Amino acid sequence: MKQNKIIAAVLILSLSASAYAQQSGVNTKNPKGTLHVDGARDNNASGDPTAPQQANDFVVTQAGNVGIGTVVPNAKLVINNGTAGAAIKIMDGTQANGYVLTSDANGVGAWAAVPAFRPTILGAFPPVPATVNANAGSGTIVYSGVSITLAPGKWAVNAGMTFNNITTDIWQHCYLSSNTASVAQAGFTHLGPAGTSTTYAGILLKAAKALPADVTGTGFISGSSVIEVTAPAGVTIYLVFQKWSTTIFSYNTNSPENYFYALPIQ
Structure with a gap:
């Protein structure tokens, strides 16, 4: 009888793990994506987190979209900084004051001075x-x-x-x-x-x-x-x-x- 209880418990755990494998949460019991990290561990136990709560969240959805500062990214990468400026920083050695991010024919990005942004x-x-x-x-x-x-x-x-x-x-x-x-x-x-x-x-x-x-x-x-x-x-x-x-x-x-x-x- 004891052996049967152990087997039943293992089965329940396996089914539970399979069910929750669709959504994994770190610091949250209410994940909103395939992977959801609540950096400050301040989200609601149920329902959607508020905008201030999402500010420290990282989400990967089933569609493969990534959200930083938002749990509902509607593009491959969405960054919601919640304030003006400093949402993204790329330092590859080509950065300089007034430069903009450009790409070559293969889509490889680099910082460059664009004439429209250069002064006379x-x-x-x-x-x-x-x-x-x-x-x-x-x-x-x-x-x-x-x-x-x-x-x-x-x-x-x-x-x-x-x-x-x-x-x-x-x-x-x-x-x-x-x-x-x-x-x-x-x-x-x-x-x-x-x-x-x-x-x-x-x-x-x-x-x-x-x-x-x-x-x-x-x-x-x-x-x-x-x-x-x-x-x-x-x-x-x-x-x-x-x-x-x-x-x-x-x-x-x-x-x-x-x-x-x-x-x-x-």
């Missing part, structure tokens, strides 16, 4: 106004004194340059360079059809006078160049001019028409 970058002009002449500098170029520092990515770099004291009609070239003493492109590339030969250019005329009484000319060159910064840490780019053997023009950094800035693009 303004060029740096000397705090003390300076004037450079066409025959200043060394080598074949003249450094304007103006620069801009850009992060990795594609940029449209826009420049506007006022030239004064023009004494000779010339076709003038202006370049973006990673060096103040030569035309170099370390850390960035031009994406336009001219490639490494890309330049801002225009004609400077002695007869184009800013005022009728002027004896020399005034000219303006502007343009936009699409570049890609490839240096992982970013790069400082300098605005430089074609050099001449004589002082056939001057460039004043504080001319009101001057500008130098970069717009982020896709």
